[in-house]
Amino acid sequence: MAAGFVISAPASGVGKTTLTLALARAWRNRGLNVQCFKSGPDYIDPAFHAAATGRASVNVDSWAMDRVAISHLVSRGADADVVLAEGSMGLFDGVAARGVSGTGATADIAEMLGWPVLLVIDPSGQAQTAAAIAAGLRDYRPGVRLAGVVLNRVASPRHEDLVRRALHDSGIAVFGALPRHAEISLPKRHLGLVQAEEQGEIGKLIDEAARFVAEHVDLDAVLRSAASWSPQPAAKGLNVTPPGQRIALARDTAFSFVYPHMLEAWRAAGAEISTFSPLSDEAPDASADVCWLPGGYPELHAGKIAANARFRSGLRAFAETRPVHGECGGYMVLGTALTDADGVRHEMTGLLGLETSFAKRRMHLGYRLAALAAPMPGHRSGARLRGHEFHYSTILAQPDTPLAVVHDATGAVIAETGSQRGHATGTFFHLIAEDR
Missing domain, CATH: 3.40.50.300 (P-loop containing nucleotide triphosphate hydrolases)
Structure with a gap:
């Protein structure tokens, strides 16, 4: 006990x-x-x-x-x-x-x-x-x-x-x-x-x-x-489907906001996770079948990310044939450009048309319920995903096909719909669970 x-x-x-x-x-x-x-x-x-x-x-x-x-x-x-x-x-x-x-x-x-x-x-x-x-x-x-x-x-x-x-x-x-x-x-x-x-x-x-x-x-x-x-044994675990069998996960101080229970659920379902560091100019593992960029603090490292050509070219090459998904900061890095707190515009990977600014700060905070309008890694079109959004970046442009209809906890539709283009998808919310 x-x-x-x-x-x-x-x-x-x-x-x-x-x-x-x-x-x-x-x-x-x-x-x-x-x-x-x-x-x-x-x-x-x-x-x-x-x-x-x-x-x-x-x-x-x-x-x-x-x-x-x-x-x-x-x-x-x-x-x-x-x-x-x-x-x-x-x-x-x-x-x-x-x-x-x-x-x-x-x-x-x-x-x-x-x-x-x-x-x-x-x-x-x-x-x-x-x-x-x-x-x-x-x-x-x-x-x-x-x-x-x-x-x-x-x-x-x-x-x-x-x-x-x-x-x-x-x-x-x-x-x-x-x-x-x-x-x-x-x-x-x-x-x-x-x-x-x-x-x-x-x-x-x-x-x-x-x-x-x-x-x-x-x-x-x-x-x-x-x-x-003393815990009561649960009949079932989390309702989580891994985004792929072999997952290349960005992991360093700019890409670290991922819920531990998600990674554990992916591994429990048989997925293998390999990590790489965009800040160290590393590309995703070429043998992986999906790449996942979690949130973090890319706005504090935007100049370095923009200068890391091996990471950017490797990610683009990966996305030509396999899915790439970004959450919040990862979504911002999949976009066209990110403006830092000093107003300097940095070119990102360009897999999506999203452009964001940390110079024009406005807090976005709260639970999110998303109904997917298109599939994303691990989740079919029409799936209802629950997550949480917390960032200070402002959207300057979000021109791609919306990934989802996203509501806040009151049921109001919000503008941060996420995006999808080719094999790339992204959301501003961090995924917590899918509705059963």
Whole structure:
């Protein structure tokens, strides 16, 4: 039996990820096997989880996945001693319209799995009001149980005492209080945290976070508050078809946003994946039968991508006879040109007519439901795909045949339809699952 719980907060930016990593490493240092998950569509945090635990982490998402898929994914925690699901945004934050099994809120996962919530509260600029917020979250939705609270960024012992007393009077357990500690801050950029693989000192940072949290949080009390949990075997796995038998996958710091559960599902279905680095001027494996360019940060490396002739010519040659698909940043690189933040226009691979600009920044964020108007690798025409879009690039031109009719979570049609030309296809959303 594993001890399972969800780590959440009233809002983003409160310290969920740092606390998750610190607890995971602290318990691992005690000899426990720790399994992490990420609730919601964030594709960066699972790599941090893996760095902290030594075990692969995957996303679970109530808007895009049904209960069977979620049960299948969490069953990897069967041999763990502790299972942590890190939430996204605030505890009850999701979309207005229900998806496959929920709205995408962290609370959906907590209720579905029966795991209590460990709440991270940042009481900066307040005191007793923090208890009112915690009590409101505790009582907001029947079926979601609050285990207790960890306070983050407390200003002083007096400040901590005021908040602790108010929480105690509200019947809410306080497991610990963390003073401000700059040494455990994770660096950020425009799409979230700087990726774990780009941080050479990530292991030392997690170790320091674990030491700091173990000093200020009652780890044993947290474990006692967790639910005893053993996974129920799922009748079926994910509804995922590999895009091909041999997949050439672009993989480096410019092309790294791909959901771990997708790669695992492809391999489980018998596909073989070979990686190549466009930033190192590598071409896709000539023996592959499909090429997949995930999202990432091509806007930060546009000049280098434009200059890498071997990659560009190799990809064009590949696309003459075999399918090539790009997601978000990968889609942008399949296009004609990308304008960077300084307004410099860089020529991309030209497999599609898409032209984008990072100089004209506008955030595009949200779940997407796409009905394919044409086939793309692994999915037939007419398939309904669920995914998530998050980028700041503006479309200057999207002249090719639309790949899909794409709706947001409210049902509204959006302009980011994706494109298809010849063997090349692309979408701005990152694929999470296909409707069964």
